Amino acid sequence: MRIGELAERAGVSSRSLRYYEAQGLLPARRTANGYREYGEEDLRMVREIRTLLDLGFALEETRPFVECLRDGHEAGDRCPDSLAVYRHKLAELDACIARLGEVRERIAGQLARAAEPRCAFSPEAARRTQRTPP
Amino acid sequence: MRIGELAERAGVSSRSLRYYEAQGLLPARRTANGYREYGEEDLRMVREIRTLLDLGFALEETRPFVECLRDGHEAGDRCPDSLAVYRHKLAELDACIARLGEVRERIAGQLARAAEPRCAFSPEAARRTQRTPP
DNA sequence: GCTGGCCTTGACACCGGCGTCAAGGTCTAA
DNA sequence: TTAGACCTTGACGCCGGTGTCAAGGCCAGC
Numbered sequence: 001m002r003i004g005e006l007a008e009r010a011g012v013s014s015r016s017l018r019y020y021e022a023q024g025l026l027p028a029r030r031t032a033n034g035y036r037e038y039g040e041e042d043l044r045m046v047r048e049i050r051t052l053l054d055l056g057f058a059l060e061e062t063r064p065f066v067e068c069l070r071d072g073h074e075a076g077d078r079c080p081d082s083l084a085v086y087r088h089k090l091a092e093l094d095a096c097i098a099r100l101g102e103v104r105e106r107i108a109g110q111l112a113r114a115a116e117p118r119c120a121f122s123p124e125a126a127r128r129t130q131r132t133p134p
Numbered sequence: 135m136r137i138g139e140l141a142e143r144a145g146v147s148s149r150s151l152r153y154y155e156a157q158g159l160l161p162a163r164r165t166a167n168g169y170r171e172y173g174e175e176d177l178r179m180v181r182e183i184r185t186l187l188d189l190g191f192a193l194e195e196t197r198p199f200v201e202c203l204r205d206g207h208e209a210g211d212r213c214p215d216s217l218a219v220y221r222h223k224l225a226e227l228d229a230c231i232a233r234l235g236e237v238r239e240r241i242a243g244q245l246a247r248a249a250e251p252r253c254a255f256s257p258e259a260a261r262r263t264q265r266t267p268p
Numbered sequence: 269g270c271t272g273g274c275c276t277t278g279a280c281a282c283c284g285g286c287g288t289c290a291a292g293g294t295c296t297a298a
Numbered sequence: 299t300t301a302g303a304c305c306t307t308g309a310c311g312c313c314g315g316t317g318t319c320a321a322g323g324c325c326a327g328c
Contacts, residue, residue, distance in 0.1 A: 004274065014275090015316060033324055035275055055237050059315070077248040086245045093238045097231055103189050104227045111220045114211040138304065148305090149286060167294060169305055193285070 003028075006038045010046040020049060023059060025066050045069050048076040061085050137162075140172045144180040154183060157193060159200050179203050182210040195219050 007014045020026040021036075026045060028036035045066050052062045064085055065076030076082055141148045154160040155170075160179060162170035179200050186196045198219055199210030210216055 086241055093234055097234050100227055100231050107220055
């Protein structure tokens with residue numbers, strides 16, 4: 001199959017496929033006229049790449065998975081290098097989530113503080129600190 | 135004070151200050167020789183900008199805060215527009231955190247699955263499904 | 269032979285917040 | 299007078315994955 005068909009079946013642009021090839025992820029055989037020629041196994045690799053990219057992996061991080069597939073494994077994550085990337089990504093995610101959680105709390109705090117007490121001598125504050133409540 | 139001093143006191147580069155000015159966030163008076171001239175209130179604005187940038191706000195999102203300060207308010211988040219940005223950012227963060235959490239679980243699942251059962255007919259699986267356990 | 273659809277390579281654009289370099293102006297101290 | 303520390307504007311580079319355009323080759327059907 002040629003690049004247009006592979007692109008259509010994988011739901012990506014031809015441009016992306018050429019880019020993956022340029023990165024050494026998706027080498028393509030060539031027909032006599034110079035056209036790229038792909039097989040079903042290439043479709044699987046593209047799908048692996050897309051799945052991982054959609055999850056937030058960098059293109060470079062998909063390399064072990066693709067190579068794992070190329071080595072004939074039934075899935076891209078059947079190889080130690082792929083699992084290492086999984087673990088690394090997990091740690092990254094945990095750090096990122098923790099950081100975002102902190103930021104979230106900071107902003108929520110600011111929001112609560114900013115919405116309420118405008119000034120220590122505001123009417124509300126004055127009323128709260130009145131010495132002779134009715 | 136000139137740009138170098140403001141940069142030093144705020145802990146940012148002169149380049150950044152010029153960039154903020156180019157974005158219309160930090161207009162500067164000029165001395166006769168064309169040098170930018172800043173005051174203490176500019177230092178406050180730069181600090182406001184940096185605080186928000188460090189929290190993950192986009193430069194553009196700091197605009198209401200800076201304008202709030204310029205309007206003479208005691209803090210950048212004393213204005214409705216700033217609070218709106220806070221709320222918007224909170225929603226964004228919540229969505230982002232949720233998404234990352236999902237991804238995290240997906241990967242953790244993949245990792246668990248990939249590390250364990252290599253094949254339905256693996257020795258372990260065979261042992262687990264033996265009809266006559268000892 | 270010609271049209272139109274596919275393919276090729278190469279190159280620029282995008283986004284955001286700068287870093288960094290160039291070429292030149294301004295001021296102070298020795 | 300000159301060194302050197304500061305300032306000015308302008309412009310290109312980066313990162314990553316892709317859109318998009320240009321200029322041209324290949325091929326099937328009419």
